Amino acid sequence: MANTIANRQIICDTLLDIAQEDKTVMVLASDSRGSAAMGPFADAYPEQFVEVGIAEQNIVGIAAGLAHSGKKPFVASPACFLSMRSIEQIKVDVAYSGTNVKLVGISGGISYGALGMSHHSVQDLAVMRAIPGITVLMPADRHETKRMTEALVAHEGGAYIRIGRNPVEDVYASGDYEFEIGKAVTLLEGSDLTIIASGETVRIALDSANALREEGISCRVLNMHTIKPLDNEAVLRAARETGRIITVEEHSVHGGLGAAVAELVGQHCPVPLKIIGIPDEPAIAGKTAEVFSHYGISVKGLRRSALQLLGRQES
Numbered sequence: 001m002a003n004t005i006a007n008r009q010i011i012c013d014t015l016l017d018i019a020q021e022d023k024t025v026m027v028l029a030s031d032s033r034g035s036a037a038m039g040p041f042a043d044a045y046p047e048q049f050v051e052v053g054i055a056e057q058n059i060v061g062i063a064a065g066l067a068h069s070g071k072k073p074f075v076a077s078p079a080c081f082l083s084m085r086s087i088e089q090i091k092v093d094v095a096y097s098g099t100n101v102k103l104v105g106i107s108g109g110i111s112y113g114a115l116g117m118s119h120h121s122v123q124d125l126a127v128m129r130a131i132p133g134i135t136v137l138m139p140a141d142r143h144e145t146k147r148m149t150e151a152l153v154a155h156e157g158g159a160y161i162r163i164g165r166n167p168v169e170d171v172y173a174s175g176d177y178e179f180e181i182g183k184a185v186t187l188l189e190g191s192d193l194t195i196i197a198s199g200e201t202v203r204i205a206l207d208s209a210n211a212l213r214e215e216g217i218s219c220r221v222l223n224m225h226t227i228k229p230l231d232n233e234a235v236l237r238a239a240r241e242t243g244r245i246i247t248v249e250e251h252s253v254h255g256g257l258g259a260a261v262a263e264l265v266g267q268h269c270p271v272p273l274k275i276i277g278i279p280d281e282p283a284i285a286g287k288t289a290e291v292f293s294h295y296g297i298s299v300k301g302l303r304r305s306a307l308q309l310l311g312r313q314e315s
Helices: 007-019 039-044 056-068 079-085 087-096 124-129 142-154 201-213 232-242 257-268 288-294 299-310
Strands: 025-029 049-051 072-078 102-106 135-137 159-162 185-188 193-197 219-223 226-228 245-252 273-278
Touching (some): 007 025, 007 039, 007 072, 007 142, 025 039, 025 056, 039 049, 056 079, 072 079, 079 087, 079 124, 124 135, 124 159, 124 226, 124 245, 124 257, 142 159, 185 201, 193 201, 193 232, 193 257, 201 219, 201 245, 201 299, 219 232, 226 257, 232 257, 245 257, 257 273, 273 299
Parallel strands (some): 102 159, 135 159, 193 219, 193 245
Antiparallel strands (some): 185 219
C-alpha cells in the first residue's frame, strides 16, 4: 500500500510526543501552521508555539532569542522563503551567534511545482552549506524523518532540514535502523558504480540500481541524508571501490550534494562523476514527477547516465 503520510506530518507527530516530556521544545510558524502540518502542535501546546506571521526574518531572530533562553526552537516555514529572505538572520543570529535553532524548510525543492521559480527552492542547500556551523539534512522518507527529528532535538547547534510537501514512497520498511547525523546509509552494495542520493531522490536511486542489476550492472546506493557534514569516509570508499559516481538531487547542480561530493572526490580520489539535478536555468513548472522526468531524475534518466558513465551503448 502506498504511503499517505507526508514528512511534515511526521515532524509534527514526533515533536508532539517529545514536547509532552520536554517543555523546552518549541515550534514557530510564519503563517504556515497549516502548510507545515503544525496545527495539532499549536492546539496541544499553545505555550510552546509561536505564530509570527509572514515575517521570515523575524521568525529566525525570535527563535535565536528563545534558544539563548534555553529553549529548543523549531522554525517551520516554506523553504523557498526561509532560505532566501532570512539568510542574513540565519548567518548572524543562528550561525555566528551559535544558537540552537532548527530550521525546517517545508515544501522544498520543486514541491510548489506549478508556481514556478519564485516558489521553487533549489538553491537552499548551496546557501546553507556555505554558512559555518549549520548542519544540512534531507530525509528520504517518513521513517527517516522521524529518526532525524528525534536526533535534531538532541543535537546541539544550528541545523537546516528540508522536506517536500506530499507523501513519498517508503525507502525503509520501518524506522528500526541505525541513524546518525553525518553518517550515510548504504542501501545497496555494488562494485561497478555508486549512486549517491538525498531526500526524495533516494527512492529513485534505489529503484534505478535494482533495474541496473537486471542488466548485470552492480550498483551501490548511498542515502546521503546529511549533506553537511558530508560522510567523507563513505564517499571516498565508494570512489575507490566502484570507480564511478552519480549524484542525484532535487536541487541545482551548483552547490548542493553533487558539488559537495565533487569537491571531496576531486581533491582526494578523482573518478568519473556525473551530477544530476536542476541545471542552471529556472526549473520548469509542473508536478514533481513531470519536473523530475524532464531533468533525468528518474529510473530511465539514471539508467542512461549510468550506461554513459560505464561507456556502454543504450539498448
